[in-house]
Amino acid sequence: MDAKNMSEITRRSFLRISAGAAALTGVHLPKTARAEAAGSLSTLIDLSLCDGCANRKIPACIQACRSINRNKIPPVVDNIPEPWPRKTIEDWSKKQDVTNRLTPYNYLYVHRAEVTVDGKRQTLFVPRRCMHCDNPACATICPFSANHKNQNGAVVINPNQCFGGAKCRDVCPWEIPQRQSGVGIYLHVLPDFMGNGVMFKCDLCNDRLKEGKKPGCVEACPRKAMLIGPRKDIEAEAEERARRMKGYIYGQKENGGTATLYVSPVSFELLNQTMTRKPGQPDMKPNVERRMVGTDPLGKAVLAAPVLGLAAGLLGWFSRRKTKIKAEEQGHV
Amino acid sequence: MSEKIFPEKNLVTRHNATELIEHWAIAISGLLLLITGIFELPVAKRYYIITVPGLGWSADFITSLYIHYAAALVFTAAGIFHLIYHGLQSEKGLLPQKGDMKASVTVIKSLFGFGQEPPMHKYLPEQRWAYVGMALIIAMLIVSGLIKTYKNIYAPDMSLAVVLTATWIHNICFVLFFLAFLAHMAAILLRPNWPMVRGIFTGKVRLNYARHRHALWITDLEKNEQSVDP
Numbered sequence: 001m002d003a004k005n006m007s008e009i010t011r012r013s014f015l016r017i018s019a020g021a022a023a024l025t026g027v028h029l030p031k032t033a034r035a036e037a038a039g040s041l042s043t044l045i046d047l048s049l050c051d052g053c054a055n056r057k058i059p060a061c062i063q064a065c066r067s068i069n070r071n072k073i074p075p076v077v078d079n080i081p082e083p084w085p086r087k088t089i090e091d092w093s094k095k096q097d098v099t100n101r102l103t104p105y106n107y108l109y110v111h112r113a114e115v116t117v118d119g120k121r122q123t124l125f126v127p128r129r130c131m132h133c134d135n136p137a138c139a140t141i142c143p144f145s146a147n148h149k150n151q152n153g154a155v156v157i158n159p160n161q162c163f164g165g166a167k168c169r170d171v172c173p174w175e176i177p178q179r180q181s182g183v184g185i186y187l188h189v190l191p192d193f194m195g196n197g198v199m200f201k202c203d204l205c206n207d208r209l210k211e212g213k214k215p216g217c218v219e220a221c222p223r224k225a226m227l228i229g230p231r232k233d234i235e236a237e238a239e240e241r242a243r244r245m246k247g248y249i250y251g252q253k254e255n256g257g258t259a260t261l262y263v264s265p266v267s268f269e270l271l272n273q274t275m276t277r278k279p280g281q282p283d284m285k286p287n288v289e290r291r292m293v294g295t296d297p298l299g300k301a302v303l304a305a306p307v308l309g310l311a312a313g314l315l316g317w318f319s320r321r322k323t324k325i326k327a328e329e330q331g332h333v
Numbered sequence: 334m335s336e337k338i339f340p341e342k343n344l345v346t347r348h349n350a351t352e353l354i355e356h357w358a359i360a361i362s363g364l365l366l367l368i369t370g371i372f373e374l375p376v377a378k379r380y381y382i383i384t385v386p387g388l389g390w391s392a393d394f395i396t397s398l399y400i401h402y403a404a405a406l407v408f409t410a411a412g413i414f415h416l417i418y419h420g421l422q423s424e425k426g427l428l429p430q431k432g433d434m435k436a437s438v439t440v441i442k443s444l445f446g447f448g449q450e451p452p453m454h455k456y457l458p459e460q461r462w463a464y465v466g467m468a469l470i471i472a473m474l475i476v477s478g479l480i481k482t483y484k485n486i487y488a489p490d491m492s493l494a495v496v497l498t499a500t501w502i503h504n505i506c507f508v509l510f511f512l513a514f515l516a517h518m519a520a521i522l523l524r525p526n527w528p529m530v531r532g533i534f535t536g537k538v539r540l541n542y543a544r545h546r547h548a549l550w551i552t553d554l555e556k557n558e559q560s561v562d563p
Contacts, residue, residue: 165375306410309417313416314421316351316414
């Protein structure tokens with residue numbers, strides 16, 4: 001084959017491969033996270049209806065939640081290994097009765113908010129638990145994928161895979177997951193040097209959802225202040241209720257969107273002022289940002305990197321071929 | 334021709350500029366990926382790494398993720414470039430050849446003073462095996478990393494089986510990459526390999542070293558240069 005023909009074939013094949021690379025770059029990626037797609041569920045918490053079960057010792061939602069999850073944590077070992085070098089142990093096994101905050105044994109609590117609106121004093125009750133975010137950092141960057149966002153919307157920690165490093169709590173804007181030391185797989189690996197228990201939080205009663213049942217808190221609420229349903233329906237219902245009460249919604253935009261929508265006749269700025277952020281007692285800052293959103297453009301560039309490498313490789317190869325052919329032609333002359 | 338002998342300077346070109354850029358792009362980004370990969374585990378607070386001056390950010394998983402992504406961009410693009418650029422040119426010098434396993438044992442024994450090295454090509458037989466091992470680890474890291482990145486941005490509710498597979502491939506290959514990196518550094522510590530170190534910085538190695546250790550390569554090069562000369 002002479003150099004001229006070789007050069008033409010090379011150009012043709014180069015164009016063909018380039019067209020392939022261009023087609024690859026044209027592949028459309030979804031515009032939104034799939035968690036927002038049809039089929040996922042949402043819950044609605046109507047603060048105009050919740051009265052904190054004033055007539056009960058423990059609100060019905062908390063009671064139901066605790067009853068369903070009472071055997072979730074296995075017995076804690078007698079001598080919890082002391083982590084090295086930072087000696088943090090979080091042991092709630094002797095404080096299982098605590099219901100006024102989130103603990104590994106209590107996935108829901110009710111905050112009492114005293115507010116003054118237009119000179120009128122009001123009391124609202126705000127049930128607090130995992131928001132089941134649309135794109136939850138707690139799940140996506142769990143180093144062992146022990147925490148996962150299910151297609152039904154529930155964010156679920158697998159206690160058999162979790163090492164209790166509490167990374168999920170660090171990246172959650174509400175610091176929802178709670179650690180119990182002295183249980184879990186870390187005890188069988190390197191308990192002194194790696195892991196520190198298991199993280200626990202509300203899983204939206206995922207096992208009950210699979211059986212076609214409602215989450216315990218939703219089912220138990222005597223005032224029907226909590227609802228669960230298809231995401232679009234719950235969104236429409238939240239909008240409608242907020243419009244009717246001239247109220248506010250929390251959870252639509254917060255942390256990039258969540259599968260929990262609060263509807264309130266009182267603004268969340270005002271409600272947030274009644275909340276002092278403490279361990280196990282999250283605040284309710286409106287428009288709290290999803291921190292990972294800043295990393296998304298770089299992540300998209302990473303997804304495009306193979307195309308970049310392919311295009312650069314083809315260009316480099318083509319240019320080298322051209323130089324070689326030119327040198328060969330000059331050699332013939 | 335990128336490989337050239339400079340008898341007057343006692344040098345021979347071992348790597349061209351493209352290869353040097355590829356190597357250092359993968360090496361530096363790979364090192365950053367290793368470090369930020371470690372910081373994606375909850376270790377910085379526990380092991381007081383945050384108290385080390387300049388590493389206060391190490392417990393912030395999102396900051397580590399920014400750096401991890403930036404390094405992954407370079408690492409992935411350089412890896413694919415390497416595959417395409419050298420693959421299309423049918424460069425097979427770094428791929429294992431028949432008899433490499435046996436020759437590797439002979440070379441490794443000679444490094445510790447037992448027996449003589451056989452005459453070698455540009456790359457040593459054990460170097461070719463190490464290359465294939467490292468390439469496989471890098472390929473697995475890239476593929477699993479891309480799946481994890483896609484999940485982070487677009488599909489947090491991706492099939493759990495896929496997520497778990499990608500996560501554990503990524504975690505296991507992370508450990509293998511770290512071990513391979515240590516082995517790579519250990520190889521540099523062996524005295525007979527020292528003359529090759531300047532090659533990865535300058536592209537050239539000493540000709541008398543190459544004649545002695547890479548006799549087959551220099552013979553080929555000299556033959557080629559004679560056939561090109563008028």
